[in-house]
Amino acid sequence: MVIGVLALQGAFARHVEMLQGCGVDTVEIRQPDHLVGIDGLVVPGGESTTMVKLLETFELAKPIQELLDEGLPLFGTCAGMILAAEGIADGYPGQLSFGAIDLDVRRNGYGRQVDSFEADLAIDALDGPPIRAVFIRAPVVERAGAEVEVLASVEGDPVLCRQGSVLVTSFHPELTDDDRLHRLFLTSVGT
Ligand code: GLN
Helix, strand or coil: CEEEEECCCCCHHHHHHHHHHCCCEEEEECCHHHHCCCCEEEECCCCHHHHHHHHHHCCCHHHHHHHHHCCCCEEEECHHHHHHCCEEECCCCCCCCCCCCCEEEECCCCCCCCCEEEEEECCCCCCCCCEEEEEECCCEEEEECCCCEEEEEECCEEEEEEECCEEEECCCHHHCCCCHHHHHHHHCCCC
């Protein structure tokens, strides 16, 4: 199994380490031919506006969209959730997103006072203790479509969502040593 990790910008290195710790091969995606043969894709946190510009510059937006339309499993974290979503508020006008999961999100939606925070999430889909979730200028989910499973929320706002083989978090699961969400993603890959 080979998992591609979009490596244009942002927090991709820790995802690579964590996936390798889960026993899978990884490839850092920087140009279209790196996409050949991947079984799943991770889009990390970072700055979604910059990432979108780089996706276009390196001609990755279209081939990734095509793979996602064909059902490539996707794990999007923070900025990666924004890129995976259907609708984006407070992006730049017309900011690209892949529409891989039926969510509308607001960039930086938690506001300045709570720019960054941590929370313990009880997640029924996982065994073991709550997940420690690190939020950094995180998006808020403003709408989740009927097909979306909300696996965890913070004060009523969904923060971990799944639709088929697309899993997204508004937090950074790669920043702790807990790899259970990466393993959850891998259960939807290559089966
Ligand atoms: N605020 C960033 C954005 O809009 C996301 C922050 C993050 O990925 N930690 O893209």
